[in-house]
Amino acid sequence: MKCIPLVDLAAQHSEVADAVSAGFARVLGQMELIGGPEVAAFEREYAAFQQVAHCIGVGNGTDALELALRALGISAGDEVIVPANSFIASALAVLRAGARPVLVDCDPVHGLIDPVHVGSRLGPRTRAIMPVHLYGQMAPMEQLIGLGVPVIEDAAQAHGASRLGRSAGAWGVAAGTSFYPGKNLGAYGDAGAILTESEAIATRLRALRNYGSERKYHHPELGFNSRLDPLQAVVLRAKLERLAQWNTRRAEVAARYDQWLSDVPGVRRPAVLTGNEHVWHLYVIQVLQRDGVLAALNAAGIGAAIHYPLPMHLQGALAGLGYRPGEFPVAESRSTQMISLPMHPHLTIADQQRVVGALQRALKAAH
Numbered sequence: 001m002k003c004i005p006l007v008d009l010a011a012q013h014s015e016v017a018d019a020v021s022a023g024f025a026r027v028l029g030q031m032e033l034i035g036g037p038e039v040a041a042f043e044r045e046y047a048a049f050q051q052v053a054h055c056i057g058v059g060n061g062t063d064a065l066e067l068a069l070r071a072l073g074i075s076a077g078d079e080v081i082v083p084a085n086s087f088i089a090s091a092l093a094v095l096r097a098g099a100r101p102v103l104v105d106c107d108p109v110h111g112l113i114d115p116v117h118v119g120s121r122l123g124p125r126t127r128a129i130m131p132v133h134l135y136g137q138m139a140p141m142e143q144l145i146g147l148g149v150p151v152i153e154d155a156a157q158a159h160g161a162s163r164l165g166r167s168a169g170a171w172g173v174a175a176g177t178s179f180y181p182g183k184n185l186g187a188y189g190d191a192g193a194i195l196t197e198s199e200a201i202a203t204r205l206r207a208l209r210n211y212g213s214e215r216k217y218h219h220p221e222l223g224f225n226s227r228l229d230p231l232q233a234v235v236l237r238a239k240l241e242r243l244a245q246w247n248t249r250r251a252e253v254a255a256r257y258d259q260w261l262s263d264v265p266g267v268r269r270p271a272v273l274t275g276n277e278h279v280w281h282l283y284v285i286q287v288l289q290r291d292g293v294l295a296a297l298n299a300a301g302i303g304a305a306i307h308y309p310l311p312m313h314l315q316g317a318l319a320g321l322g323y324r325p326g327e328f329p330v331a332e333s334r335s336t337q338m339i340s341l342p343m344h345p346h347l348t349i350a351d352q353q354r355v356v357g358a359l360q361r362a363l364k365a366a367h
């Protein structure tokens, strides 16, 4: 029996293969292998798609977040508030900028960062809040911005998402995003970008990503080498043309899961925060006896997974922050119950029926 993968990058590639080949040929024809017209064109097109003034392509999403923090002058002694239930890169970016990630718990209904908890952790050293638009839906930005601290969005899972009609990346002072292959807009390797409305921040970032240089061999400040590769820009341009359509198909997949799981006992379906246009990077359900259910799904050839099995405060790498088990109870309990079901634009109805059938059998067996 054929396996049903969590994501299907081969199916995506088959749609863009011709455009990618033609683009690679353009790059190789010009031999402009760093920066150049493909990168500039993608930055323009992606900024327009997200309805943000500036896009600065960089090497990956973690760098994007770190450079956004650095461009705002955040450094040692500063604190940045980050949700405990995210991919570790959100906290790593803060640490690499030299600042301290201050973790907060999430909302029990939708799992997004809880603005009440954020408010209770604000202090004299708080320099920014970094909400994560988890699984493809935006954090309650209007409430976070209302707290009066600069907001840097982690928009890695939110390509095409919006809240109250305004796109991810258009709310904060800056947003870092990732084009890791499995994201809704994925490259064929590592890639990332920062979005910002601010001309000044954009100029700063263009220097920071390029050895701290605006003029060749002149380096007024310490910079990095973190650039978006032109071959990746070709891939991203080809996929960006299809992103809206692919996100629509993801929403159709999510709607079918919602419908088919509505009367399955023991399954909590993902909740969408009112006002959000969700782009369904992941479809994450919650079940009791998660480990048994997940093992049964995997044994049945269903590529279900966990995002993420350990909240950040329980990661060994972040032990130095001094958090203890039990400190973020919502993030912890969700991490023991969550399962990501296969979710991608090319998931067929027949395969989706197989996923739901296997889930029903796994739930019965687990009881």
Ligand SMILES: *Cc1c(COP(=O)(O)O)cnc(C)c1O
Pocket (backbone or CB within 6 Å): 060, 061, 062, 063, 086, 087, 089, 090, 132, 154, 156, 157, 177, 178, 179, 180, 190, 191, 192
């Ligand atoms: C993928 C991801 C990142 C990091 O992106 P990379 O390109 O892998 O460095 C950061 N934050 C979140 C929420 C992500 O999902």
